[in-house]
Each structure stands twice: as C-alpha cells, then as structure tokens.
Amino acid sequence: MSRQPLRLAILEAAKLLEEAGVPSPRTDAELLAAHVVGVERTRLGLVPLVDPEVIERYRALIARRAERVPLQYLTGVASMGDIDLQVGPGVFVPRPETELMFAWALAVLEGHPAHPPVILDLCTGTGALALALANARPDAIVHAVELDPAALAWTRRNAEARANEGDTPITLHQGDVTDRSLLTELEGKVDVVVSNPPYIPEGAELDPEVAEFDPHLALFGGPDGLSVITPMVSNIARWLKIGGAMAIEHDDTNGGQVAALLRERRVFGEVAEHPDLAGKPRFVVARRVATDAEAARGH
Structure with missing residues (x-):
C-alpha cells in the first residue's frame, strides 16, 4: 500500500x-x-x-x-517545569495548573538566602513537583512524601530516571502527611513546602479521565475536600523554619476555607490566594512568621 x-x-x-x-x-x-x-x-x-x-x-x-483513556496514559509522559515524567495506571497525572505552584516555589527560592534550601513535597504522586524543583535548583535538598505504594513506585521510577539524567537525587518517604510523627527530623528545617493533596469533595462530578483512571486515594479529601489539608497544616507549621513558605493546591470550591485555616494559625502570615489558568481559586500560600510561643503571646 x-x-x-x-x-x-x-x-x-x-x-x-x-x-x-x-x-x-x-x-x-x-x-x-x-x-x-x-x-x-x-x-x-x-x-x-x-x-x-x-x-x-x-x-x-x-x-x-x-x-476517555487519559492522553498521558497513552503517551506515557506528563511534564512539569523542564522535565518529563513517566505516568500510567496507579498514579495521579500532573495537571498544567500545578505549573503555577511550581513557578511560585521557584520565585520564593530565588529570594531566599538559605543555602542549600530544603524543600518538602507532600503527596508527591509522580514526583512532579519535587523532581522539577530538584532539576531547577540542583543546590536544593529535596524530600518527597507519598502514602500510596502504587504511586510511590512511579515516583521511584521517575526519581531514578532523573538521577540518571544527572539531576540531584531526592529523598523519598512513604508516609501519611497527616501523621504527627512523620519526619520529626525535619522540624523547623524546611524552607519551602509544596503540596497537591487529595482535595476533591466526595460526590463531585468528574470527567471520565479523572473518575475512571486517577487513583481515588489521590483525588478525594472527604465530604468538604479538606480531610487531608486540615491536619496537614499542623504538620507544615511543624516543618517550616521561621521565614519558610508553603503552598497548598485545593479544590476551586474551598480556597477561602484553606486560607482561613492558615490565618487561624498565628504562626502563619502573608496568606494569599492564587487563581489558576482559568481564573479559578487554585492554591493558597503563606509564610511561617512566628514560633509557637510567639503566636501564643500574639507576637
């Protein structure tokens, strides 16, 4: 023919x-x-x-x-920053909206005097944010946490591939980001925390690509979408050093609630909401401005 x-x-x-x-x-x-x-x-x-x-x-x-098989499952690739990541069944596919949080983290790191900066990526999935930040900031010490063993297998695969490309290796941890005993060795030592946690409210209507293929453990955050974010905030306060910054991605229905959670904790300041590419509320940032003792005294 x-x-x-x-x-x-x-x-x-x-x-x-x-x-x-x-x-x-x-x-x-x-x-x-x-x-x-x-x-x-x-x-x-x-x-x-x-x-x-x-x-x-x-x-x-x-x-x-x-x-409605996800495009990235068919190509086997998703991108974040300047890197490509292997994706497939069992792991959440990184979304373009998360690039905005990646760009925010890079901007924060540019203005940060710490050397080497310590970065913590919570609910890392493919390792997208952790590995993209390690690629962009080879001087950084990067930790990534994932609960789901299936997703962690993809994280390891991507981390090995990036290390083979010459990127600075990251440290992977299997664990629950709401666990108060997680990573006690990092308390007060982290400069930047980023997280794209499970945040979709249960019962939300989703596209088939999401509902039928993304792991439910990576999607749903309880009835209000905050069942992971709320307890995670306490841990983030524990890990961040004074002056350290954090960003949490959230459902477009609860940005105000996430911002309120952070404002209620007096250890945080400079709380700000950021929209996504479509103008919808997408992630909230804050900075650790006080110790627990200072917060108790009202600064």
Whole structure:
C-alpha cells in the first residue's frame, strides 16, 4: 500500500474525539500523532506522508482516547517545569495548573538566602513537583512524601530516571502527611513546602479521565475536600523554619476555607490566594512568621 497523508488522519481523529466529548479534540489528535511519528507537535507539518502501519497505530490510540483513556496514559509522559515524567495506571497525572505552584516555589527560592534550601513535597504522586524543583535548583535538598505504594513506585521510577539524567537525587518517604510523627527530623528545617493533596469533595462530578483512571486515594479529601489539608497544616507549621513558605493546591470550591485555616494559625502570615489558568481559586500560600510561643503571646 502507498503512503498516506497524516493531515487527513489527524482531521478524522479530531472529529472522532470531538464526538466522544474529549475536551480538546484537535490538540489531543495532534499530540498523539506527534507521539506516534516521533516528532514535536510543532513539526507535524514536516511529515506529510506516513506508512499505513503508522496510521493503524495512530487510529488504535485515537480509539482508546475516544474511550476517555487519559492522553498521558497513552503517551506515557506528563511534564512539569523542564522535565518529563513517566505516568500510567496507579498514579495521579500532573495537571498544567500545578505549573503555577511550581513557578511560585521557584520565585520564593530565588529570594531566599538559605543555602542549600530544603524543600518538602507532600503527596508527591509522580514526583512532579519535587523532581522539577530538584532539576531547577540542583543546590536544593529535596524530600518527597507519598502514602500510596502504587504511586510511590512511579515516583521511584521517575526519581531514578532523573538521577540518571544527572539531576540531584531526592529523598523519598512513604508516609501519611497527616501523621504527627512523620519526619520529626525535619522540624523547623524546611524552607519551602509544596503540596497537591487529595482535595476533591466526595460526590463531585468528574470527567471520565479523572473518575475512571486517577487513583481515588489521590483525588478525594472527604465530604468538604479538606480531610487531608486540615491536619496537614499542623504538620507544615511543624516543618517550616521561621521565614519558610508553603503552598497548598485545593479544590476551586474551598480556597477561602484553606486560607482561613492558615490565618487561624498565628504562626502563619502573608496568606494569599492564587487563581489558576482559568481564573479559578487554585492554591493558597503563606509564610511561617512566628514560633509557637510567639503566636501564643500574639507576637
């Protein structure tokens, strides 16, 4: 059989994905085509014709995407900062919105005098934030915590891959971020804490890609979405040094509640809410400004 036009296959795929209700059909059709052909998406125009077996492989992937299998499961890759991460069944797929929290952390570290800075990533999943920060700040000491053994296996895989690429290794911990006895050796020593914890309220309506594929342990935070965040805040206060900063990603329905949680703790100051790319409330930041004793005395 003769070679076939890739552009026509992409148009056909985009139509199929649109009919299946995929949120970004043309983008996903092009990204999967780029994955199959082995080029950047921006260079697809340089591949006008492909062999029939390439079209077959492409259509098979499109059929799975039409079944709402996450795009990243099909390509095996998600990104954070300047790094690619391996993803698949059993681990939460990093979202573009979390890039904003990554950028915030980098900005905080730029203005921080500590050397080397100590970073703690809670509920790390793939290791996205921890590994992206280690890549951007090779001078940092980075710790990452994950409870789920299946997710931790992906974290280890990604951490090994980044270490093989020459990045500074990170330290992984299996544990519950709400456990008061977790990482006592880091008390008062952490410069920046970042966390993308389970925060979706139970019963929320979710896209099939999320509801059917992301691990529920990584998604749901009790009836109000705060069952992990509330006790985690006490631990973050314990780990942060004075002047240290923290950021917690949250559901777009409870940003005000997370900010209030932090303001209630007098050890925190400079509490601020940050929107995501769509303008919805997405993460809250704060700084440790006082010791427990100072907070008890009202500074």
